[in-house]
């Protein structure tokens with residue numbers, strides 16, 4: 082049996098912070114797992130180094146399920162983003178090792194390909210509607226079948242999802258969190274105009290998506306979903322915070338616009354009611370924050386019983402290791418829906434050379450054994466960790482709000 086001989090955490094910042102776990106076996110095979118938790122990176126690094134790695138040494142690297150249960154149940158303190166990102170990193174690295182030992186890409190170990198590739202959506206954002214749509218057209222010209230539209234809201238200085246960069250969006254910055262202002266009424270007046278014009282300019286052959294980023298109450302979200310119905314969105318994402326899962330009933334009662342939620346979920350328990358009551362159409366939980374490939378499969382299996390499909394989070398704060406894992410998972414899982422794909426910068430791609438590729442709107446994880454991602458440790462070592470925070474959000478009267 083391949084024994085875990087060593088494991089260590091590598092923190093690097095090629096433009097943004099990434100935390101990677103590298104596990105090595107006594108037979109000289111290694112695996113990588115992403116452990117990046119945006120804005121709280123070092124908490125996961127410490128959890129791994131101080132509390133997880135010492136318990137891994139000497140274990141059979143093939144016992145992925147048993148090690149998952151050992152880390153989940155054994156900690157006593159279950160769930161939570163720090164714990165589950167650490168568990169995810171171990172789990173992902175062990176799947177990478179298993180694939181390398183078998184000489185097979187991970188998707189083959191998960192049951193093989195269920196489709197030719199994973200449909201992905203790109204991010205089009207602009208300070209106004211026309212700029213957003215110009216960028217969306219560029220995605221369509223590059224072959225994307227699905228595009229998320231976010232536009233600046235008149236009267237608001239900054240809007241979620243809108244950045245100065247053309248293709249790269251990076252919200253984490255500053256040695257303390259930036260503060261942004263929010264107005265629900267201004268946003269609700271503006272958002273339907275974006276999609277009305279979006280259909281005029283882009284037509285009906287491209288899927289359009291939108292992210293509300295947890296900023297509405299359920300009844301406001303119901304109103305927005307209703308107003309957007311004529312434009313046939315692929316999904317409306319994170320319409321309201323989901324700690325109260327029953328809150329989605331209210332949205333569902335008022336609109337047939339498909340709903341997606343779950344990028345901040347870290348276990349199946351965050352989504353159980355949403356799935357069992359069919360309150361959502363797409364579950365956004367992903368490998369790195371929801372306990373790895375092993376736990377994501379469990380979430381997807383539950384979702385499949387209720388015709389809920391996957392739509393994994395894939396922002397730039399999830400490293401190429403996560404992207405590869407998401408693609409192996411997405412290629413094999415029966416109820417795949419769509420995969421988010423925010424491109425990494427060339428600096429990040431150079432630190433994490435990878436086998437996955439984009440072709441005509443679909444992504445494929447490639448045929449390299451394991452996950453098909455490397456970490457250039459020498460290059461990674463040239464980028465020191467830089468503390469960065471996600472912004473916070475207030476209403477115009479100063480009230481703290483969801484970001």
Ligand SMILES: O=C(O)C(=O)C[C@H](O)[C@H](O)CO
Pocket residue numbers: 119252292294344394395396397398421471
């Ligand atoms: O990808 C999305 O839909 C996001 O909302 C991106 C988040 O802002 C980002 O991943 C937070 O770390």
